[in-house]
Structure formats: structure tokens, C-alpha cells
Amino acid sequence: MTAKILDGKATAAEIKAELKERVSVLRERGVVPGLGTILVGDDPGSQWYVAGKHRDCAEVGIASIRRDLPADISQAELEAVVEELNDDPDCTGFIVQLPLPPHIDTDAILELVDPAKDADGLHPTNLGRLVLNVNRPITTPLPCTPRGVIDLMLRHGIDLKGKDVVVVGRGVTVGRAIGSLLTRREFNATVTLTHTGTVDLDGHLRRADIIVAAAGVAGLVTADNVKPGAVVLDVGVSRVEDPVTGKSVVAGDVAADVAEVASWVSPNPGGVGPMTRALLLQNVVESAERALA
Numbered sequence: 105m106t107a108k109i110l111d112g113k114a115t116a117a118e119i120k121a122e123l124k125e126r127v128s129v130l131r132e133r134g135v136v137p138g139l140g141t142i143l144v145g146d147d148p149g150s151q152w153y154v155a156g157k158h159r160d161c162a163e164v165g166i167a168s169i170r171r172d173l174p175a176d177i178s179q180a181e182l183e184a185v186v187e188e189l190n191d192d193p194d195c196t197g198f199i200v201q202l203p204l205p206p207h208i209d210t211d212a213i214l215e216l217v218d219p220a221k222d223a224d225g226l227h228p229t230n231l232g233r234l235v236l237n238v239n240r241p242i243t244t245p246l247p248c249t250p251r252g253v254i255d256l257m258l259r260h261g262i263d264l265k266g267k268d269v270v271v272v273g274r275g276v277t278v279g280r281a282i283g284s285l286l287t288r289r290e291f292n293a294t295v296t297l298t299h300t301g302t303v304d305l306d307g308h309l310r311r312a313d314i315i316v317a318a319a320g321v322a323g324l325v326t327a328d329n330v331k332p333g334a335v336v337l338d339v340g341v342s343r344v345e346d347p348v349t350g351k352s353v354v355a356g357d358v359a360a361d362v363a364e365v366a367s368w369v370s371p372n373p374g375g376v377g378p379m380t381r382a383l384l385l386q387n388v389v390e391s392a393e394r395a396l397a
């Protein structure tokens with residue numbers, strides 16, 4: 105068996121085309137959605153991700169607001185920038201690029217974001233509403249990566265009802281949030297959240313209909329621990345040394361041989377990453393639509 109590809113790039117392009125239409129409807133009604141980004145420091149990776157977010161905005165007609173700040177900014181100065189975007193009517197949603205420098209209290213910064221403008225869906229109020237299952241239909245932003253994972257499967261015709269989903273990794277942005285989404289009645293999946301303390305991870309993986317690997321451990325999921333015909337999504341990002349060039353390269357959690365046993369795999373890059381970017385835009389558009397309703 106050779107697995108089919110869950111093409112995140114093509115699916116994200118499809119979502120962006122739909123969003124472009126919705127943005128032009130908003131603009132006709134006098135609303136210009138605007139995404140703000142707050143970037144602290146000069147990490148090249150973070151700069152690249154933020155630049156990508158602004159390119160995506162331009163593609164669909166969302167206005168961009170950038171706040172690029174020095175690495176030695178104080179907590180109080182950064183909080184003032186968050187407050188400024190909370191109060192800016194041109195900014196309908198914004199993100200604080202992570203990670204922040206170690207001297208900054210990240211939780212305090214994220215908590216200061218106006219929940220209605222929380223484009224990442226990571227504010228405690230929005231995560232709390234997700235856990236309480238009170239934002240149905242969607243009334244507050246949802247975390248982009250879990251939403252992207254689910255959309256990627258649904259748009260490839262994969263049925264989630266009654267499926268055994270094993271999530272590897274208990275991080276807030278993916279692992280914890282995806283369980284709250286997938287167990288909603290409209291998806292009706294059964295979710296097992298595994299982590300570094302899980303006994304017999306291989307056994308869990310071998311029983312899974314769907315695996316969402318978000319551990320950040322290169323090559324953690326191999327053909328040996330995947331059930332034939334399973335769907336495998338690779339959300340992991342870690343750095344490894346390329347055996348040929350000796351250079352540091354980005355690696356996913358899923359080994360290449362998984363494609364020999366799975367029915368579907370998401371490539372990495374080109375799978376969940378582009379979906380995360382598209383769902384960020386969708387959160388911004390939905391917030392603007394809600395404000396208008």
C-alpha cells in the first residue's frame with residue numbers, strides 16, 4: 105500500500121480562495137478585517153513565520169498591522185503594545201508570535217489579549233469555552249493547528265465518526281485542544297491523549313485508526329507501530345542533523361516508511377503547517393463577520 109497524501113498546501117489554497125470571497129463581502133459592507141502581529145526579537149524562524157502571515161493577509165485582502173519589537177523590551181512595554189492593539193479599531197484580530205524571550209511572562213501577555221481579538225485561539229477564555237463546549241456554533245476563535253488538522257481530514261473525505269484517534273503530545277496548542285474538538289458530537293471520535301509518561305505507546309499507536317503526532321520527536325512514529333490503513337498526521341517539528349550535509353534541518357515526527365502502511369499521510373512540510381496559516385486567516389475573517397452580525 106502507498107498512502108495518499110493529505111495535501112495541506114492545496115487545501116490551504118482552497119480555504120484562502122474561499123476567504124478572499126468572504127473578505128470582499130465584508131469590504132463591500134464597510135468592514136476591513138485587519139490582522140496584527142507582535143514580534144519580539146530577531147529570531148530568523150519567527151521573522152519568517154510573521155512575514156508569511158502578512159503575505160497570506162495580502163493574498164486574501166486582510167489588512168496587516170506589524171509591531172516588531174526589540175528582544176530586550178520590558179514586560180510593561182510589551183503589555184502596552186498588547187493594550188494598544190486591543191484598542192485599535194483597525195486591528196480586528198492579532199497574534200503574539202511565540203516563543204517570547206525568557207524574561208517575559210508569556211502567560212500574562214497572552215491573557216492580556218482581548219479574547220474577541222485572539223486570532224490564535226489561545227486565550228484562556230477561548231480555550232475554556234472550547235473545553236466547556238459552549239462555542240457551538242463557533243462564537244470565539246478556535247486554536248488554528250487543531251482546527252487545521254480536522255479540516256485537512258474532512259476536506260479529503262475522511263470520516264471521523266467513531267474513529268479511535270491517538271494524539272501524541274500534550275502541548276496546549278495541539279494535543280490538549282484537539283481532544284476537546286474531536287470529541288464534540290459533530291465529529292464523535294474517541295481520543296486517547298498520549299505523552300512521555302504513557303505506558304506502551306506502541307500498543308496505543310497500533311490500535312489507532314487516526315494518529316496525530318505532535319511530540320516534536322523526529323521519526324517517533326514508524327511503519328512498525330501503525331495499523332495498516334490508518335490515517336497519520338505529522339504535526340511535529342524538531343531539528344536534526346542532516347547525515348549528508350551535516351546541516352541542521354527540520355524534521356517531523358513521522359518516519360518515511362509509514363507511507364507504506366497508512367492509507368493517508370500528511371507530508372511535513374506541506375501538510376499541517378500551511379493549514380495552520382490558513383486557519384489563522386479564517387479566525388480573523390470569522391471575528392470580523394461576528395462583529396458585523
Ligand SMILES: Nc1nc2c(c(=O)[nH]1)N[C@@H](CN(C=O)c1ccc(C(=O)N[C@@H](CCC(=O)O)C(=O)O)cc1)CN2
Nearest residue numbers: 153199200201202203224354373374375376377378380
Ligand atoms: N503565536 C503563534 N506562535 C507560533 C505558532 C502559532 O501558531 N502562533 N506556531 C509556530 C510557528 N508558526 C506560526 O507562527 C508556523 C510554523 C510553521 C508553519 C509552516 O507552514 N511550516 C511549513 C514548513 C516550513 C519550513 O520548511 O521551515 C510546513 O509545515 O509546510 C506555519 C506556521 C510557533 N510559534
